[in-house]
Amino acid sequence: MADPVFIAAAVLTVGTAIIALEARELIYGAISLAISMLGIAGFFLLLDAPFVAMFQIAVYVGAVAVLIIFTVMLVRTQALFTTKEDKKRKGAGIALMLIIMSSLGALLLTSGLNGQFGDFNTSPAVDFTEIGEMMLTYYAPALIILGLTLAGSVIAALALARRESISGEEEEQEEERRHHERTT
Amino acid sequence: MSELLDFVILSMVLVAVGIYGLVVKRNAIRMLFSIEIIANAANLLLVAFSRGLPNAQGQVVALFSIAIAAAEVAVGLGLIIVAYRLYKEIDVAELRSMRG
Numbered sequence A: 001m002a003d004p005v006f007i008a009a010a011v012l013t014v015g016t017a018i019i020a021l022e023a024r025e026l027i028y029g030a031i032s033l034a035i036s037m038l039g040i041a042g043f044f045l046l047l048d049a050p051f052v053a054m055f056q057i058a059v060y061v062g063a064v065a066v067l068i069i070f071t072v073m074l075v076r077t078q079a080l081f082t083t084k085e086d087k088k089r090k091g092a093g094i095a096l097m098l099i100i101m102s103s104l105g106a107l108l109l110t111s112g113l114n115g116q117f118g119d120f121n122t123s124p125a126v127d128f129t130e131i132g133e134m135m136l137t138y139y140a141p142a143l144i145i146l147g148l149t150l151a152g153s154v155i156a157a158l159a160l161a162r163r164e165s166i167s168g169e170e171e172e173q174e175e176e177r178r179h180h181e182r183t184t
Numbered sequence B: 001m002s003e004l005l006d007f008v009i010l011s012m013v014l015v016a017v018g019i020y021g022l023v024v025k026r027n028a029i030r031m032l033f034s035i036e037i038i039a040n041a042a043n044l045l046l047v048a049f050s051r052g053l054p055n056a057q058g059q060v061v062a063l064f065s066i067a068i069a070a071a072e073v074a075v076g077l078g079l080i081i082v083a084y085r086l087y088k089e090i091d092v093a094e095l096r097s098m099r100g
Helices: A004-022 A026-046 A050-074 A087-109 A128-136 A140-161 A166-183 B004-024 B028-052 B057-087 B092-097
Strands: none
Touching (some): A087 B004, A128 B057
16 A cells, blocks of 8 residues: 555645646646646655656756746737637547546556565665766766757757847837737 | 555556647647656656666666756747747647648
8 A cells, every 4th residue: 555645745746737737827837837846756755766856856847847937928828828628629638538547557457566576665775876877887878968969959949949130020029019900 | 655556557647647638738838748747757657667676777767868858848848939939829720720
């Protein structure tokens, strides 16, 4: 049987994940997603992986959540409310979710997965010095490629999101004004 | 006391929630949320099995996965901003009908 800390963290994580998708205002959804990521970090702590938990908090709660919140603020609020939702589509989505949950759940419960591994509290935890050693020896090429990927993606994001020029910006503002006039 | 199966079931629930979001939502930012939830479920599974074996490689791969997900979010949000600037819209169905 799962312990109460696990159940509390599970309810928090799944609940905030659902709120993130269902909140009326996108900004609350973004904050809720950050709390969900925090819950995942809590599970990493439960799994005796403090290093990964810290990484998770730094990257997801620190960087990704702030990035998403800034984007939500950049995108005009009016555009966020134009999304029309189909009732039928929503029902089908919930049905699909329940089908996935029940079928995979039944599969997992009959898989005998618990017999393979002992209780987490009795088996020894992974030492995080081992993670550092692996990253700098066996996984060193992957680490370098990862750094290049990160740099490339940041440059790509900048190139995508930058404004062309001042004159282009004026034109854009004009366009936006015209768009606004058309809509009102 | 928590066991491996609890974590696997939790991860499965998170994936199901993420797939629900991807199927139902038409707002591009919300679809990005769904992708993040699914990626986090995968990370949770990696770390859980790493703890169960026990083997440090799962945690190393989880760290790489977190970093890649951060890069993916940066590019995804950049694309959303460009789409918004071009079409004044982030509804993916509307974007599809306005191509060309």
